[in-house]
Amino acid sequence: MVIGAVTLWFILEKVILIASIIGLSFFIAMYTTLAERKVAGWMQDRHGPNRAGPFGIFQPLADGGKLFFKEEITPIASNWFLFLLGPALAMIVALVTSTVIPWGAPVITATGTIPLQVADVDMGILIVFSVVSIGVYGIMIGGWASNNKFSLLAAIRAASQMVSYELPMSLALIAVLFMTGSLKMSEIVSYQMANGWNIVFQPLGFLIFFICALAECNRTPFDLPEAENELNFGYHQEYSSMKLGFYLFAEYINMFVSSAVMATLFLGGYDIPFVNEASWGLAPWLYSLISFGVLMAKVSFLLFVFIWIRWTIPRFRYDQLMNLGWRKLIPLALFNMILSAAILLWLKS
Amino acid sequence: MQLTPRAKPVDRSPMTFLESLYLWNIIKGMGITIKHMFLKKATIQYPEEKRPFSPVFRGLHVLNRDAEGRENCTACGLCAVACPAEAITMEAAERLPGEEKLYREEKYAAKYEINMLRCIFCGFCEEACPKDAVYLSQTFAPANYARNGFIYGKHELLIPHPIEQPEAYQKALGDRQPSSQNVNQPIA
Numbered sequence: 001m002v003i004g005a006v007t008l009w010f011i012l013e014k015v016i017l018i019a020s021i022i023g024l025s026f027f028i029a030m031y032t033t034l035a036e037r038k039v040a041g042w043m044q045d046r047h048g049p050n051r052a053g054p055f056g057i058f059q060p061l062a063d064g065g066k067l068f069f070k071e072e073i074t075p076i077a078s079n080w081f082l083f084l085l086g087p088a089l090a091m092i093v094a095l096v097t098s099t100v101i102p103w104g105a106p107v108i109t110a111t112g113t114i115p116l117q118v119a120d121v122d123m124g125i126l127i128v129f130s131v132v133s134i135g136v137y138g139i140m141i142g143g144w145a146s147n148n149k150f151s152l153l154a155a156i157r158a159a160s161q162m163v164s165y166e167l168p169m170s171l172a173l174i175a176v177l178f179m180t181g182s183l184k185m186s187e188i189v190s191y192q193m194a195n196g197w198n199i200v201f202q203p204l205g206f207l208i209f210f211i212c213a214l215a216e217c218n219r220t221p222f223d224l225p226e227a228e229n230e231l232n233f234g235y236h237q238e239y240s241s242m243k244l245g246f247y248l249f250a251e252y253i254n255m256f257v258s259s260a261v262m263a264t265l266f267l268g269g270y271d272i273p274f275v276n277e278a279s280w281g282l283a284p285w286l287y288s289l290i291s292f293g294v295l296m297a298k299v300s301f302l303l304f305v306f307i308w309i310r311w312t313i314p315r316f317r318y319d320q321l322m323n324l325g326w327r328k329l330i331p332l333a334l335f336n337m338i339l340s341a342a343i344l345l346w347l348k349s
Numbered sequence: 350m351q352l353t354p355r356a357k358p359v360d361r362s363p364m365t366f367l368e369s370l371y372l373w374n375i376i377k378g379m380g381i382t383i384k385h386m387f388l389k390k391a392t393i394q395y396p397e398e399k400r401p402f403s404p405v406f407r408g409l410h411v412l413n414r415d416a417e418g419r420e421n422c423t424a425c426g427l428c429a430v431a432c433p434a435e436a437i438t439m440e441a442a443e444r445l446p447g448e449e450k451l452y453r454e455e456k457y458a459a460k461y462e463i464n465m466l467r468c469i470f471c472g473f474c475e476e477a478c479p480k481d482a483v484y485l486s487q488t489f490a491p492a493n494y495a496r497n498g499f500i501y502g503k504h505e506l507l508i509p510h511p512i513e514q515p516e517a518y519q520k521a522l523g524d525r526q527p528s529s530q531n532v533n534q535p536i537a
Contacts, residue, residue: 042386047394207372312382313375328369 017118021098028299029252030060036050036307043311067245075238077147086142087239087246093135094253100124101260102186104270104292108284109213116288117186124185125177128261129170132216136162136255139225143235154234157318158225163215164325169212171333172205175340176265197258197268206266206335208329210305215256218251220310222321226251259302263295267302270295407470407485410463411521412506418513421482424458428474428483436467437474453480461506465490465499486521509514 033058034049041048049056074080104116136159143155173287176198179185180191192198199206214224226234237248261268270291282290316324367373393400402408413421442459444452451457475484493499493523509517 039386042390043382045385045388045391047390047392050394306384308379309375312378 011042013114014343017116018099021103021118022095025095025098025247025253025256028256028303029249030064032252032255032307033063034060034302035303036310039304039307040311043308060282064245067242070241072241072243073238075147078238079145079147082141082145082236082287086138086145086245087236087243087250088138089141090135090138090250091246091253093131093138094257095248097254097257098260100127100185101257101264102189102269103260103295104288105284107219115186116292120184120186123183125173125188125265127184128257129166129173133162133166135216137234138247138250142239145323146235146238148238151235151237154225154232154237158218159313161218161222161224161321162327164322165212165215165222165329168208168325168329168333169216171330171337172202172208172212173265175202175205175333175337178340178344185269189264189271192268192303193271197266197271197273199266202266202336202340204332206262208333208336209262209266209330213262214306214309215321216229217258217268217306219306221313221316223315224318224321227315233271248266255275255303255306256299258300259306260295262302265300267298350520364534396471401496402487407472408488409465409486409490410468410483410501410506411486411508412458412461412472412503413482413484414508414511414518416511417450418510419449419451419453420457420507421453421480422458422461423454423456423480423482425456425479427477427479431473432468433471433473434467434469436464436469438462458503461503463503463506466496 037059038048038056040046049059050057054064074083100121101117102115102117102120106116107114119127137299139158139162140155144159145152146152177189178200179195180188182188182191188198214220217227226233226236236244239247272294273290280287353398415421422439424439426439426441429435429439438460439458439462440458440460444455444457470485472485478484490499490501508521511518
């Protein structure tokens with residue numbers, strides 16, 4: 001029963017990995033909400049929340065508790081099944097995206113190698129993109145099932161925004177794939193470890209990708225889907241209690257995962273910059289731990305930039321948003337793609 | 350026609366391609382916000398940190414005692430007459446033999462009430478008082494659930510005894526002490 005034992009160990013390993021990644025996503029998303037409020041406070045010459053525990057570290061728990069105890073309202077004319085499915089889909093999609101990201105260097109043990117990645121599939125990055133596209137359904141279904149014209153309008157707006165910004169995002173990605181020659185996330189990272197980070201060779205691509213990631217996560221300046229004040233709160237207007245919490249929480253998990261994707265694609269993943277870590281002769285588990293920490297540092301930096309941008313830039317108008325997406329970013333991304341292809345061909349010949 | 354010297358001409362020339370990407374201006378804006386992260390915070394952390402009152406702040410009333418702990422008030426009623434909001438009521442009583450340690454003069458206020466909801470904290474009562482028996486301290490009336498709770502009697506208003514509770518007395522006295530100390534001297 002050797003095969004059976006190996007399979008069981010394999011399943012156990014993956015289950016532990018999935019559980020810890022989901023736990024990590026929730027933990028990071030929780031504290032991103034706190035970081036958001038703290039950074040907002042600091043940038044507005046305030047302190048931010050600092051009453052719940054030292055430096056306000058229990059604030060996310062208080063916020064979550066508040067949402068749990070709120071009255072749950074389901075509009076009487078809504079489709080209750082779809083009304084429930086919307087936030088569930090948003091949350092599931094946000095969590096599924098993290099499966100293909102390599103979270104650290106593989107751990108080498110006596111029995112074999114344990115990759116810190118749930119699935120290292122050949123089409124790695126494409127899975128992220130396809131799953132993110134499903135995220136539109138969470139918004140669309142939620143907005144439609146509310147049976148409220150404002151929710152529906154906001155959901156249509158959100159869907160068209162996400163579809164529009166997926167285009168330049170994919171075009172920026174293609175330029176990266178020209179260089180790495182693989183869709184596999186682990187190979188993209190190992191290529192960057194050998195040849196330098198992609199951001200050095202693709203600064204324009206990174207910029208386009210970052211702007212599109214802001215739009216995909218519904219972050220300011222592209223947060224029209226959830227404009228609280230002037231657009232009547234967007235697609236989750238009819239939602240209350242933890243269903244609303246799921247939508248809001250899924251947004252923060254999306255932020256975390258998209259930061260991890262950007263760190264993997266452009267900032268070298270778990271690569272430690274400027275050093276050759278293979279020459280240190282560290283214990284494999286220690287090296288894995290350090291590489292995981294390095295990835296988390298990059299992700300934290302990107303999350304900070306997300307928050308920083310939110311408290312700097314006002315929201316775009318809807319026509320400005322579409323104008324930027326279709327008439328500025330797509331031509332730029334195409335230009336970047338063709339330029340990268342030409343340079344690569346020239347270098348190879 | 351220029352209406353004001355501060356008027357600035359507005360540049361309405363169309364944006365160039367680079368300008369219309371807003372990138373440079375966004376980076377400038379982000380520089381401003383990051384700078385503000387390290388500036389001094391404007392917040393006053395209220396329960397731990399309090400803003401000092403102005404030295405002329407007029408708060409809750411205090412019914413004063415002299416240095417031996419005898420009540421100054423003689424229930425003359427001048428404060429009630431002076432009060433524009435008609436917030437003060439009192440009842441006078443005659444000092445009985447053996448009460449010389451409690452009241453400084455032969456007449457005293459058996460009941461002395463100020464309605465803090467009526468009071469406008471103008472300080473006229475303090476100015477009217479010939480005995481320096483009432484003055485305004487530097488605290489304000491705390492919140493209360495009932496209107497009755499805002500009618501302050503002698504129990505709330507009277508300053509702690511200077512000999513029996515010297516620390517509480519000094520604290521209640523605050524920075525704002527009665528103007529003329531000679532009134533507090535015992536009458537020979």
